[in-house]
Amino acid sequence: MSAAWETFPHGADIGVRGEGVDLAEAFANAALALTSVITEPTGVRAYREVALACHAPDLEILLFDWLNAVITAMAVEGLIFGRYDVRIDDDRLTARAFGEPVDMLRHAPAVEVKGATLTELEVARHDGRWVAQCVVDV
Amino acid sequence: MMDAKSLTRIGEWCWRVEPHDGMRAPAILYADETLLWEMDDKVLEQITNVTRLPGIVGAAYAMPDAHWGYGFPIGGIAAFDADEGGVVSVGGVGFDISCGVRLLTTNLTRADIERRQRNLADALFARIPAGLGSTGAVVLAGANMEAMLEGGATWAVAQGWGEARDLERIEEGGRVAGARPDLVSDVAKRRQRKESGTLGSGNHYLEVQVVDRVFDETRAAAYGLERRQAVVSIHCGSRGLGHQIGTDFLRAMAVEAPRTGFRPPDRELACAPLRSALGEAYLGAMRAGINCALANRQILTGLTRQVFAELFPGAELKVLFDVSHNTCKEERHRIDGAERTLFVHRKGATRAFGPGHPELPRELRCFGQPVLVGGSMGAGSYVLAGMESSEAASFSSACHGAGRAMSRRAALKEYSGRQVQDDLAAHGILLKSPSTRGIAEEAPGAYKDLDRIAQVSEHAGLAARVAHLAPLVCIKG
Numbered sequence: 001m002s003a004a005w006e007t008f009p010h011g012a013d014i015g016v017r018g019e020g021v022d023l024a025e026a027f028a029n030a031a032l033a034l035t036s037v038i039t040e041p042t043g044v045r046a047y048r049e050v051a052l053a054c055h056a057p058d059l060e061i062l063l064f065d066w067l068n069a070v071i072t073a074m075a076v077e078g079l080i081f082g083r084y085d086v087r088i089d090d091d092r093l094t095a096r097a098f099g100e101p102v103d104m105l106r107h108a109p110a111v112e113v114k115g116a117t118l119t120e121l122e123v124a125r126h127d128g129r130w131v132a133q134c135v136v137d138v
Numbered sequence: 139m140m141d142a143k144s145l146t147r148i149g150e151w152c153w154r155v156e157p158h159d160g161m162r163a164p165a166i167l168y169a170d171e172t173l174l175w176e177m178d179d180k181v182l183e184q185i186t187n188v189t190r191l192p193g194i195v196g197a198a199y200a201m202p203d204a205h206w207g208y209g210f211p212i213g214g215i216a217a218f219d220a221d222e223g224g225v226v227s228v229g230g231v232g233f234d235i236s237c238g239v240r241l242l243t244t245n246l247t248r249a250d251i252e253r254r255q256r257n258l259a260d261a262l263f264a265r266i267p268a269g270l271g272s273t274g275a276v277v278l279a280g281a282n283m284e285a286m287l288e289g290g291a292t293w294a295v296a297q298g299w300g301e302a303r304d305l306e307r308i309e310e311g312g313r314v315a316g317a318r319p320d321l322v323s324d325v326a327k328r329r330q331r332k333e334s335g336t337l338g339s340g341n342h343y344l345e346v347q348v349v350d351r352v353f354d355e356t357r358a359a360a361y362g363l364e365r366r367q368a369v370v371s372i373h374c375g376s377r378g379l380g381h382q383i384g385t386d387f388l389r390a391m392a393v394e395a396p397r398t399g400f401r402p403p404d405r406e407l408a409c410a411p412l413r414s415a416l417g418e419a420y421l422g423a424m425r426a427g428i429n430c431a432l433a434n435r436q437i438l439t440g441l442t443r444q445v446f447a448e449l450f451p452g453a454e455l456k457v458l459f460d461v462s463h464n465t466c467k468e469e470r471h472r473i474d475g476a477e478r479t480l481f482v483h484r485k486g487a488t489r490a491f492g493p494g495h496p497e498l499p500r501e502l503r504c505f506g507q508p509v510l511v512g513g514s515m516g517a518g519s520y521v522l523a524g525m526e527s528s529e530a531a532s533f534s535s536a537c538h539g540a541g542r543a544m545s546r547r548a549a550l551k552e553y554s555g556r557q558v559q560d561d562l563a564a565h566g567i568l569l570k571s572p573s574t575r576g577i578a579e580e581a582p583g584a585y586k587d588l589d590r591i592a593q594v595s596e597h598a599g600l601a602a603r604v605a606h607l608a609p610l611v612c613i614k615g
Contacts, residue, residue: 009545011178011206012341038270057393060405068385075329075378078271102271109270110575111546112339112615114233114381117208118392118406137208137233137381138340138546 005033017133026130028084039107044082046098059123067116151598161189167200168598180206193224202594203541209407212486220412227409230483233384235427237375238462239510246368248348259568267336268615269572274335287319290429291436299440308460318422329378335437339615347607376431459508463538490524490536516582527599536601540585549584571614
């Protein structure tokens with residue numbers, strides 16, 4: 001992976017993958033990959049902040065919850081996020097997502113993400129780096 | 139590419155996997171050699187995994203347009219008996235609960251549309267909310283939200299978004315019974331607040347089309363279709379509410395799984411016994427999601443009629459039919475000579491009742507159910523009809539669309555949105571969308587050959603071809 005995040009193909013939809021030195025960084029990068037499904041993350045101005053929190057029985061469900069929390073916050077608030085600060089303590093995640101209201105012209109959103117799925121869901125350590133990934137339904 | 143070694147060919151259009159390794163029933167795939175070859179290996183893996191679920195009846199079926207889904211393949215069908223420990227699975231319905239297609243006939247011709255094609259495209263694009271972040275004319279909360287989730291299209295008609303006769307042409311009369319709005323989460327309702335009457339994005343569209351090929355004159359006449367006639371096709375689902383119900387219950391079923399005593403072969407095939415608190419809660423919430431989708435397509439019908447009334451005074455738009463292709467429905471089916479109540483999951487598959495089915499509207503009953511199959515922006519759509527043989531072939535089910543041949547990422551590399559728009563314009567198709575990247579991802583070349591899928595559906599006895607519809611105006615989410 002050249003960047004710390006990327007998307008990967010799935011039949012009708014798309015996978016998101018984040019990598020990091022620790023879990024929190026991998027989760028934040030997975031969320032950036034999620035943003036990239038909709039629009040180019042570097043084109044999002046980060047002047048609105050939303051606090052998010054979730055906890056789950058295992059790390060994979062925690063990733064599922066985290067990405068869905070981001071999807072829901074974007075849908076309910078009409079926002080798009082371009083930066084994520086994530087903290088993970090055991091089974092609890094707290095985060096701040098930074099972004100702005102969706103601008104149809106400037107962001108030209110490609111697609112709306114319906115939800116994160118359990119497909120290709122994986123949170124694991126490979127060669128000393130954490131990888132967090134799943135397919136999202138669009 | 140599918141490895142067909144484990145398949146036995148049992149007919150020219152039909153392949154079977156005999157039960158092995160914990161499969162409780164066979165898996166049956168409908169395809170010709172080309173479609174089978176194009177199917178992802180995951181289709182085979184997923185459809186055989188479905189047969190390992192408790193209480194499955196008959197077989198699990200993959201339609202000719204099947205592709206890799208979530209637990210179930212998209213284009214996957216399976217029926218379960220609650221009395222035999224059967225289950226309900228979120229993956230067997232999908233995130234976009236009751237996503238479907240509605241077809242409106244008009245009293246206009248291709249020539250009428252072509253005279254005002256650009257005005258019509260502009261007016262529809264201005265009136266039909268499409269794409270991420272778009273909001274509808276209807277804002278719902280509290281009792282109004284509950285009423286919509288309880289009433290579906292009947293609620294929307296009562297609100298002035300249609301006519302009573304529209305309801306006769308919608309599955310279940312426009313409202314599925316047993317909805318439990320109280321079991322839909324507050325988050326789901328918040329997501330839906332401003333989304334009723336919106337198209338969404340991805341492969342959702344509203345198209346003005348023309349009937350350009352008729353395969354079955356008798357059925358076409360019965361359906362009110364004739365060559366050169368303009369029609370309107372609406373493809374969308376239950377918007378944010380349905381997506382959130384899917385998310386909420388997928389998580390609940392995955393977390394609950396270790397406690398149910400049944401470990402699904404794949405975590406994404408999370409399910410709950412039909413006779414369990416969680417299973418019943420999902421059915422109730424999912425039915426509210428179905429009603430949400432039916433209300434959504436009804437509101438979009440009302441908006442479309444407004445646009446046509448302004449541009450074509452005297453235009454009459456009638457609902458030919460409305461089908462849902464992401465559902466789990468309680469139905470009566472005859473198994474080995476005995477009638478049984480089954481919960482039929484259709485994930486990316488359309489119900490296709492054959493001639494004589496009592497649930498069909500009286501005037502369509504002897505012709506079979508209209509099966510509306512959406513295609514890509516360039517290839518158009520099909521109207522098929524449920525056949526006598528559909529029941530034995532697949533619990534009265536057929537295909538739902540073209541299915542992707544190329545991933546979104548590959549399509550983005552291959553196509554430019556602007557170029558796709560220009561190419562379609564050169565073929566007389568006006569495409570309007572808020573996103574050129576979205577257009578590239580949905581380029582016609584990213585989809586499989588719908589002609590072949592429709593042909594195989596007919597030959598396999600799932601649904602017979604009635605007419606082909608070619609696009610003239612496409613509003614893409």
